[in-house]
Amino acid sequence: SQQGEEDPQALSIQEGENATMNCSYKTSINNLQWYRQNSGRGLVHLILIRSNEREKHSGRLRVTLDTSKKSSSLLITASRAADTASYFCATGGTSYGKLTFGQGTILTVHP
Amino acid sequence: GAVVSQHPSRVICKSGTSVKIECRSLDFQATTMFWYRQFPKQSLMLMATSNEGSKATYEQGVEKDKFLINHASLTLSTLTVTSAHPEDSSFYICSARALDRRNTGELFFGEGSRLTVL
Numbered sequence: 001s002q003q004g005e006e007d008p009q010a011l012s013i014q015e016g017e018n019a020t021m022n023c024s025y026k027t028s029i030n031n032l033q034w035y036r037q038n039s040g041r042g043l044v045h046l047i048l049i050r051s052n053e054r055e056k057h058s059g060r061l062r063v064t065l066d067t068s069k070k071s072s073s074l075l076i077t078a079s080r081a082a083d084t085a086s087y088f089c090a091t092g093g094t095s096y097g098k099l100t101f102g103q104g105t106i107l108t109v110h111p
Numbered sequence: 112g113a114v115v116s117q118h119p120s121r122v123i124c125k126s127g128t129s130v131k132i133e134c135r136s137l138d139f140q141a142t143t144m145f146w147y148r149q150f151p152k153q154s155l156m157l158m159a160t161s162n163e164g165s166k167a168t169y170e171q172g173v174e175k176d177k178f179l180i181n182h183a184s185l186t187l188s189t190l191t192v193t194s195a196h197p198e199d200s201s202f203y204i205c206s207a208r209a210l211d212r213r214n215t216g217e218l219f220f221g222e223g224s225r226l227t228v229l
Contacts, residue, residue: 033217042117042204043155043220088154098145099218101155 006102019076021105023089081111117221132224134205140185141207149202195228
């Protein structure tokens, strides 16, 4: 079954607003990561949160992890048009590195 | 930062031909590389895990004779789509795990290769 189900599937906001994306997963994890993908490009690693962490910040990004609910959220504050992209959560079971990706959220930020 | 180069970025080929896609880690050594396939507006599907000097491990449902993977060095893995058919048209993305950061879980991705089979 697919790990990392995300919602919403698509999100459209205005510049300056915050964007929140959620990710749920089914099995135990070692870590959860968020990636960004611009259309037709590769993935860029945004942030990794370990299973023993609850919250992590990186610039305008804030990630939370609730292992009891098997869910994570990615918050982008003060969004910019350049944040327009697809965002994927990915779960890793071990330090081996194999990741399973969610379906992704397509974020559109209107200038 | 760690850079992964993928080549070619776009390739168009005729049905029945074979296509090779290269994935190189430019400034780090990668013991493990992963090959993903992505259909339009969909997520990434892991095809196989490639370990330097050994045979690749394929995910269920992925034909190993169709998608040949070679990881001959710590900086290069190749994916060859053999006897390509239109249904093989897709976006193929590789990723690499740095040898010196293998416990971080972080992967570095190439820019992807878009294959179109006519």
